[in-house]
Amino acid sequence: MSSEQQVDPTSPTRPVRVRFAPSPTGYLHVGGARTALFNWLFARKTGGRLILRIEDTDLERSSETMVTGILDGLEWLGLGWDEGPYFQSERLTRYSEVAARLIERGEAYPCFCAPGELASRRAEATDRKQTWKYEGICRSLPRAEAAARLASAEPAAIRFKVPASGSLTFTDHIFSRITTGYEQIEDFVLLRSDGHPTYHLSVVVDDIDMGITHVIRGADHLPNTPKQILLYRALEQQSPIFAHVPLILGRDKSRLSKRHGATSVTAYREMGFLPEAFRNFLALLGWSPGNTDQEIFGAGELIEAFSLEGISRSNAVFNLEKAMWMNAQYMARSPTAVLSRELEPWLRERGLWEPEFAAEGAARLHAVVDLLKSRARSLADLASAARPYLSPSFELEPAAVEKNLRRHEQLKVLIPELADRLAGLSSFDLTTTEAALRELADERGVKAGLLINAARTALTGSGATPGIFDVMVCIGKPEVVRRLRDAVRLIA
RNA sequence: GGCGCUAUGGUGUAAGCGGUUAACACGCCGCCCUCUCAAGGCGGAGACUAGGGGUUCGAAUCCCCUUAGCGCUACCA
Numbered sequence: 127m128s129s130e131q132q133v134d135p136t137s138p139t140r141p142v143r144v145r146f147a148p149s150p151t152g153y154l155h156v157g158g159a160r161t162a163l164f165n166w167l168f169a170r171k172t173g174g175r176l177i178l179r180i181e182d183t184d185l186e187r188s189s190e191t192m193v194t195g196i197l198d199g200l201e202w203l204g205l206g207w208d209e210g211p212y213f214q215s216e217r218l219t220r221y222s223e224v225a226a227r228l229i230e231r232g233e234a235y236p237c238f239c240a241p242g243e244l245a246s247r248r249a250e251a252t253d254r255k256q257t258w259k260y261e262g263i264c265r266s267l268p269r270a271e272a273a274a275r276l277a278s279a280e281p282a283a284i285r286f287k288v289p290a291s292g293s294l295t296f297t298d299h300i301f302s303r304i305t306t307g308y309e310q311i312e313d314f315v316l317l318r319s320d321g322h323p324t325y326h327l328s329v330v331v332d333d334i335d336m337g338i339t340h341v342i343r344g345a346d347h348l349p350n351t352p353k354q355i356l357l358y359r360a361l362e363q364q365s366p367i368f369a370h371v372p373l374i375l376g377r378d379k380s381r382l383s384k385r386h387g388a389t390s391v392t393a394y395r396e397m398g399f400l401p402e403a404f405r406n407f408l409a410l411l412g413w414s415p416g417n418t419d420q421e422i423f424g425a426g427e428l429i430e431a432f433s434l435e436g437i438s439r440s441n442a443v444f445n446l447e448k449a450m451w452m453n454a455q456y457m458a459r460s461p462t463a464v465l466s467r468e469l470e471p472w473l474r475e476r477g478l479w480e481p482e483f484a485a486e487g488a489a490r491l492h493a494v495v496d497l498l499k500s501r502a503r504s505l506a507d508l509a510s511a512a513r514p515y516l517s518p519s520f521e522l523e524p525a526a527v528e529k530n531l532r533r534h535e536q537l538k539v540l541i542p543e544l545a546d547r548l549a550g551l552s553s554f555d556l557t558t559t560e561a562a563l564r565e566l567a568d569e570r571g572v573k574a575g576l577l578i579n580a581a582r583t584a585l586t587g588s589g590a591t592p593g594i595f596d597v598m599v600c601i602g603k604p605e606v607v608r609r610l611r612d613a614v615r616l617i618a
Numbered sequence: 619g620g621c622g623c624u625a626u627g628g629u630g631u632a633a634g635c636g637g638u639u640a641a642c643a644c645g646c647c648g649c650c651c652u653c654u655c656a657a658g659g660c661g662g663a664g665a666c667u668a669g670g671g672g673u674u675c676g677a678a679u680c681c682c683c684u685u686a687g688c689g690c691u692a693c694c695a
Contacts, residue, residue: 149695184694241693248692255619259691283693301623310621310691318693325695349622349690372624372688379687407630410643414631419642421631438624438631441688445629448644458657501656530654563653578653590655 142174144340146200146207147329149181150192153390154199156444157344157374157382160408164371165342166205167409167432177336178210181329183322188215199391203405204425212336214328221323224331224361225284225316233360234316236272236282237264241319259312260285284317286326286356294352299369300437301345306352314353326350330357338366342434345370345441369434372412372441382444398472398504399449403456407449412442422455450503457508458500463488465508466495472509478516491516493600497592514586515600518609522616526589530579531616537580538617540570544577545610554603559595584613 146162148154154162169176178200182188197211214221228234237260244260251258264272265287276282293307316327323331333341348370358365376386388394394404406423415423415431423431457465466488473479483491494515495508502508514520531537547562548554563581567574578594585606591597598606 147695151695181695187694237693245692252619252691257620257691285693304622306622312691315693320693322693324693329695344689345623346689347695350695370623375688377629381688410630412630417632417634417641419632421643440624442631443629445644448630451644454657498656500658503656526654573653575653582654588655591653592655594653 140339142169142172142339143177143337144169144174144342145177145179145210145333145336145338146205147179147181147332147343148196149184149187150189150196151184151187152192153195153392155382155389156391156394156408158196159199159203159205159391160374160411161342161344161371162200162205163203163405163408164413164432164437166207167429168340168342168434169208170429171432174339175208176206177212177338178207179212179332179336180210180214181325182213182215183325183328185215185322195390195392199395202395202401203391203408204401205405209336212332214323214332217328217332218322220335221328221331222317222321225323225327228286228316228360229284231360232287234284234286235265235267235313236276237285237313237315238267238275238280238282239263241283262313265313281319283315283319285313286316286353286360288313288353288356294355296351296355296365296368298348298351299340299367299434300372301348301370301439304348304351306349311353311356316357326353326357330354330361333366334358334361334363340367340369340434342369342371345372369437371437372439374411375441375443377443379441379443386444387446394449398506398508399453400456400460400468400505403453404449406456407452411444413437422452422459454503457502457504460499462492462495462499465499466491469495469505469509469512472505473512473516476509476513478509478513480516497596497600501592514588515597518605520587522583522587523589526583526587527616530583530589531613532618534576534580535618536572537576538614540566540572540577541580541584541610541614541617543570544581545607548598548603548610549607551603555599556595559598563595580613581610584616585609 144165146165148158148162166176168174180193180196182193193211200207225234229236239260248258264285288311289308291308293305295303295305297303314326315324317323332338351368351370355365374382376382378386382389388397391404395401402425405425406428409423409428409432410421413432413436416436420427460468466483469491470479470483473483480491482488494512497515498508498511502511544563544566547566548559551558551562563577564574567577579589582591582594582597583589585591585594585597585601601609
């Protein structure tokens with residue numbers, strides 16, 4: 127009916143203020159992380175401010191450890207905020223004030239109906255597949271009676287008076303016009319009988335108090351937005367711009383949940399994702415930079431390219447394969463020194479960390495990282511692949527041993543010979559090692575590949591490695607010679 | 619059940635106001651490179667744009683219906 131007047135996004139008088147408002151009832155979900163990212167990008171893009179607010183009004187389900195988990199997740203993704211975190215649990219009196227004011231204005235009323243009773247009536251109705259909404263029994267209670275019962279400390283919730291008929295239309299920045307009939311909306315609770323606000327009240331009060339200009343949040347909030355707009359009106363405040371972001375789904379297109387695999391950003395960190403890569407991947411889920419083929423975006427480029435208009439209206443399926451690809455891209459492109467530093471916890475976990483790695487140059491570690499970074503999909507991958515280069519004890523892959531060593535009896539003499547020749551080199555580098563190996567192959571009339579693959583498995587236990595001469599140089603002469611000699615026992 | 623939203627290859631997305639052989643990326647399959655594996659390069663398969671009706675000279679783009687998925691429908695957020 128009446129179309130809402132909203133904040134003009136181009137108004138020079140109102141600098142952009144957005145917020146990320148997670149509820150600490152779980153770890154930072156990838157969907158929440160993406161919402162945070164979009165808010166962050168929008169704030170950076172527009173020169174606005176990002177406010178972090180913790181919506182912990184559900185005492186039962188909120189916890190402090192979840193709060194730190196969420197903060198850690200944001201920090202890991204590099205999504206810094208400009209204000210907060212504010213906690214709704216610390217603003218309780220403010221919400222009751224507003225609720226009281228709404229009662230005074232005749233926009234809300236106390237409700238004495240027993241929650242349990244209401245719930246059972248609701249359940250009964252849905253069992254019969256019928257619609258049921260609170261019929262507003264207490265709405266028509268005489269003012270005096272209501273006041274008396276309140277005074278006698280009878281528990282009461284505060285409900286909002288929703289217009290009996292008509293409809294409300296508002297413009298969402300992503301979904302455009304949304305219309306809802308009031309008959310769909312019941313007199314919803316603003317304040318629980320324990321004095322805690324419900325989401326609708328606290329979110330509106332806070333967004334007003336914090337001067338929020340754009341509400342960028344998950345599309346699961348879309349159907350409830352009319353309730354909130356009603357509140358803005360009742361409080362004689364302008365509504366912010368609403369921009370609802372479509373949801374992230376699992377493989378089977380149902381809501382992303384544990385059974386689809388990891389849902390918390392912490393889990394992706396633990397898998398060995400680079401935060402920049404994961405952030406880049408997330409940005410491309412439900413948002414597109416438009417008519418360009420670019421997919422790899424640094425933080426600056428992301429900010430530059432971002433706009434609300436590029437956000438899609440349909441839900442997106444989380445594709446781990448592509449996320450891994452993205453991560454591999456970032457791994458390969460990361461400066462070796464940076465990657466080496468990120469690798470520390472992963473190497474420690476595997477007992478491969480050496481104090482010398484912490485030093486400036488850390489040449490030995492850098493050489494390994496350099497060698498492996500273009501073929502690792504994650505930090506975990508990289509750390510595992512690094513073992514043969516950092517430690518004399520590594521696993522032998524049975525299949526590789528079989529294929530490259532055991533099967534070839536001639537290696538029994540060739541491998542020790544190769545070891546001798548390498549041992550005799552005065553300079554041990556790419557050219558000298560390659561020349562030594564190829565000469566030997568020529569002289570003995572075997573293909574170089576035979577020696578190369580044998581050396582590969584003898585030196586690393588694996589059938590797939592970087593170029594063999596790079597491997598040799600990286601491992602170093604004494605250890606190369608030792609491992610070759612040792613490998614003879616593996617040949618049939 | 620009611621209400622709302624959405625619908626382009628398996629997945630993520632392009633294709634400004636209706637006019638393209640419907641593009642790119644992931645994944646998949648080949649080939650090249652090559653000592654293996656990645657990376658990289660080249661090529662291929664895979665979409666009558668969910669289905670059906672309209673409007674129009676012309677529809678992935680506009681309208682309607684159907685279907686499907688998702689969301690909301692709480693003294694959760």
